[in-house]
Amino acid sequence: MNEQSDKKERKKMQTTNAGAVPRRRRRPRGLNEWQDLITEQLDEAMAKGAFDNLPGTGRPLRLSEHPNEPADMRMANKLLKDNDLTPAWIGERKKLLAEVEALRATIQRQWDRIHRRCGTVGADREALKVSWSRTVAQWEDQISSLNQRIVDLNITLPIWRMELHRLRLDEELKRVGASRELAADGR
Numbered sequence: 001m002n003e004q005s006d007k008k009e010r011k012k013m014q015t016t017n018a019g020a021v022p023r024r025r026r027r028p029r030g031l032n033e034w035q036d037l038i039t040e041q042l043d044e045a046m047a048k049g050a051f052d053n054l055p056g057t058g059r060p061l062r063l064s065e066h067p068n069e070p071a072d073m074r075m076a077n078k079l080l081k082d083n084d085l086t087p088a089w090i091g092e093r094k095k096l097l098a099e100v101e102a103l104r105a106t107i108q109r110q111w112d113r114i115h116r117r118c119g120t121v122g123a124d125r126e127a128l129k130v131s132w133s134r135t136v137a138q139w140e141d142q143i144s145s146l147n148q149r150i151v152d153l154n155i156t157l158p159i160w161r162m163e164l165h166r167l168r169l170d171e172e173l174k175r176v177g178a179s180r181e182l183a184a185d186g187r
Helices: 003-016 031-047 071-082 088-116 123-156 169-176
Strands: none
16 A cells, blocks of 8 residues: 555544444465364364254264265275275385385495495505495496386376375485585595
8 A cells, every 4th residue: 555545544434433443354364274263163063062963973984985085986986995905106115215215224334334444555445446336336327217216107107195205315415414525624
């Protein structure tokens, strides 16, 4: 609002509502504020006993249909459930997560092994540096392959919150306290 319209607004409030407090414009509520408001209202209703005499109280719920399940997926999901199977994207996601954890464990194990041998000097030290560089290059190739599979999976996921983040070698090395090159002090 500019100054002129603000003055007009105040003058109008003074003439129409003598002694009334001017109302401020409310800003839109954020998602967390809505959730807090809803939770508060549910708690108040529960305290007043609004949910005490609902039909079926004390008996198990019969959820034959899932309310958020798309109608076109209902039969496919029932067949999968009845045969103890999961959708392909769930299996692929679990497999990828297991491979990422295995890679992280390998990086940790290799770094611990290299870090223990950091005190070596001369030709052994140079061999250690070459071995580390070769290992880092292998991880880079492995991460590149995993990232391509992660991108392919993320495209097929029906739920965006289940997307996997791509890996970055520098971040994975930093996680264990290592770097791409072995320094003179072994770091």
